[in-house]
Amino acid sequence: MCGITGWISYREDPRAQPSVIERMTAALARRGPDASGTWCGPHAAIGHRRLAVLDLPGGTQPMTAPAQSGPGAPPGPPAVVLSYSGEIYNHHALRARLRSRGHHFATRSDTEVLLRAYQEWGDGLTGHLDGMYAFAIWDAHRERLLLVRDRLGVKPLFFAEIPGGLVFGSEPKALFAHPSCRPRIDAQGMREAYGLVFSTGETLWSGVREVQPGGVAVFDRDGLAERLYWRLEARPHTDSGTTATVDTVRALLDRAARAQLEADVPLCALLSGGLDSTVLTALLADELRVREGAAARLRSYAVDYSDQVERFTGDVLRTGHDTPYAAEAGAFIGTDHHLVVLDPQALLDPAHRAAVVAARDSPIGVGDMDTSLYLLFGEMARHSAVALSGEAADEVFGGYPWFRSPAALAADTFPWLLVTSDEAAMPLHPALADTLRVGEFQADTYRSALADVPHLDGETPAQHRRRELQHLSLTRWLRQLLHRKDRLSMAQGLEVRVPYCDHRLVEYAFNTPVALQDFDGREKSLLRAAGARLAPHSVLHRPKNHYPATHHPDYNRGLQDLARDALAAGQGRIRDLVDETAVKPCLDTPPEHLQWGHRLRLERVVDLSLWLDHHRPELAF
Structure with a gap:
């Protein structure tokens, strides 16, 4: 897993400003503590931070290649540059297919498989991929950027158009490291943030978008074009009866876990001790x-x-x-x-x-x-x-x-x-x-x-x-x-x-x-039936349980203090955003009686203060 970023410009030569892509890449350092790399060409600068997971010596990025591989490939500088975050779970099968089509491999990495897949299928490579991924391919010959995100949107990928070009990255902070892309929030961004509708594509940052899950964005001299290569579709259910349906679910789970x-x-x-994590952990431990x-x-x-x-x-x-359920599940499965x-x-x-x-x-x-x-x-x-x-x-x-x-x-x-x-x-x-x-x-x-x-x-x-x-x-x-x-x-x-x-x-x-x-x-x-022999009875029949929250009065008391400090230190800026009359009862409630909804209200005040201090965004509303 990694962090990717880049800058495309048809007005400037990024090679004249190498510090820009270096800053953008450094902004993602925590995503990739194992290695850092950049590549610069006449119209593109590509960066990568690596968390090494597969082929530790061979998966260095950005990875480059000529437009085609194999005999007769054109000589000269790289024509295709890849920066990639994620995992291609079917990379072994894809490697075999690509070898049968004449491609040669110098590494064991799934990164190289992705690069060769683009050489073979172009934008059509998306139909061949199984995994969680976000990647950028700069095609120097066509002066064209391809951005791709996995079907469910497991891995993030953001972009913003700037004068004469575009910037992209795994996180918005990489975009803001470019001098032409500054953190700015307008009214629509505040709606996205506080509306809790969790849109796809739109973000809270003005001018910043996400590549949609199952989506492709192409940027060239003609501008930006977006499309979906996958979406949920309504289809008839073809298995007859409960038993056949449960069997299919179990087979699909087995396959996903193995891959x-x-x-x-x-x-x-x-392993939380809930049904979901217990069934999955059991499948993984068995494999x-x-x-x-x-x-x-x-x-x-x-x-x-x-x-x-x-x-x-x-x-x-x-x-x-x-905790008792997690311990019982771990003992039942045999985990450490x-x-x-x-x-x-x-x-x-x-x-x-x-x-x-x-x-x-x-x-x-x-x-x-x-x-x-x-x-x-x-x-x-x-x-x-x-x-x-x-x-x-x-x-x-x-x-x-x-x-x-x-x-x-x-x-x-x-x-x-x-x-x-x-x-x-x-x-x-x-x-x-x-x-x-x-x-x-x-x-x-x-x-x-x-x-x-x-x-x-x-x-x-x-x-x-x-x-x-x-x-x-x-x-x-x-x-x-x-x-x-x-x-x-x-x-x-x-x-x-x-x-x-x-x-x-x-x-x-x-x-x-x-x-x-x-x-x-x-x-x-269906999941309970598919995992019937994979979890202890107590876990198998537990009601749904959400991620835990603390109930300690000392936490509530400390949170109230943090919220008071945020309002006092933030002065005009945060007080222009927060309704203090709605917050005051939460501050005055005895800590042992602070209810979840009111506590969450205080959490949002504290986080808003930290966010304003960290990003110092322009507030345009």
């Missing part, structure tokens, strides 16, 4: 024993807080304390299990909070849950460079409360706005709220999002609504979870893979009738 276990560095798994022998043990990790045993409090998203326990001081540490906000490039987070995940990834990175996560199983298999909540099923809005109460955590100044009109923005975006949902003729109302909720969850809600996991893991130099995002599994589940998805009357029926 994503390859690495030339130590790897591990996130590791097949490859390395019966004694092989997969390292697994879970996070906990120092107060959870005494103070755990359930809510709509958290039904029980994870590790528990990382965090106290309020670690979660409140200003350096940790600032590092999280800097990693996200956004003021919108989830406070202690972000900081704890960042610290957990840091501990994991001490022993492993690759981790595997159960992220996306709830979106794929319908695990969230809103898939069954009568209010969410009937509501004419994004379901998470009702179930999580997150809409209450937007303490915007009344004057700003009047300008942004976030409610209207949410309603307009919701109607547009529903228009994108594919359907089949003759769907029942239940199937029609399930498809809407699943599509919204996979194309919007999942987007912010993947961003969170990518940013916080890469800030610690750790690659996280997400097998439940395998596009074949996603497509299959999306087109499975609701009666089969919920055949046992519970959430995630």
Whole structure:
């Protein structure tokens, strides 16, 4: 896993300003602690930061090649330059196909496979790739940039047009290292940030866009063109009955787990004690024993807080304390299990909070849950460079409360706005709220999002609504979870893979009738059945449990202090953005009685202050 960046210019010669691409590349140093490289040509400068995972000596980037390889390839300077982040899981099969077509390989890396695939198929290479990836290819002969992102958007890729050219990078901070691209927020950006609609393509930064999941962006002298090479489609379900459907789900899970276990560095798994992570960890541990022998043990990790045993409090998203279930699952599977326990001081540490906000490039987070995940990834990175996560199983298999909540099923809005109460955590100044009109923005975006949902003729109302909720969850809600996991893991130099995002599994589940998805009357029926022999009974039948949050009064008290300090130190700037009358009751509440929604309101105030201080953006509204 790596960080990629670049600058295309048809007005200037980037070779005359090498420090520009060097600064852009350095901005992504935490994504690639193992190596750094740049390439400069007449109209392009390409940068790369490497976290070495496959072919440690042979995967150096940017990687270059002539326009064609093999006999008769033209001599002279490189015609194709690649900077790539991610993993191509089918690179062995692609290498064999490309060799049969006359291509020669000097490395074992999937990077070179990607480069040769472009030489062979051009833009059509996207149809041959299986993996999580974001990459940029500069074709010097055609003076043309190709940007590509994986189907589910696991790996990020941002870009912005500038006078005479374009800049791109794995994170916005790389773009802002270019002198022509400055951090600026307008009213639409604030709507994107605080509307919680999780758009694809648009960002909170003015002029900065994301390559869409399953998308391609091409930039040349004629300008920018964007298109999708993959999207979710509505198709008939072809398996007959529950047994055949469960068997297919299990086969797809097996395939995804096997494909994503390859690495030339130590790897591990996130094991929370929930159904999703337990089933995945069991599949990975079994495959590791097949490859390395019966004694092989997969390292697994879970996070906990120092107060959870005494103070755990359930809510709509958290039904029980994870740690006993994680320990039982680790023992059942036979992993080398590790528990990382965090106290309020670690979660409140200003350096940790600032590092999280800097990693996200956004003021919108989830406070202690972000900081704890960042610290957990840091501990994991001490022993492993690759981790595997159960992220996306709830979106794929319908695990969230809103898939069954009568209010969410009937509501004419994004379901998470009702179930999580997150809409209450937007303490915007009344004057700003009047300008942004976030409610209207949410309603307009919701109607547009529903228009994108594919359907089949003759769907029942239940199937029609399930498809809407699943599509919204996979194309919007999942987007912010993947961003969170990518940013916080890469800030610690750790690659996280997400097998439940395998596009074949996603497509299959999306087109499975609701009666089969919920055949046992519970959430995630298909996953529970597919993993029936992979998890202990207690884990297999646990209700859905969200990522844990601390309940310690010392954390609440410290958070209140941080929010007071932010409002006092921020003076005019933050006070022009925050509704202090909505924040004051949260500051005055006894710490032991601070409710989740009000606490999240304070988290947003603290993060907004840190974000303003770190980026110092121009506020254009």
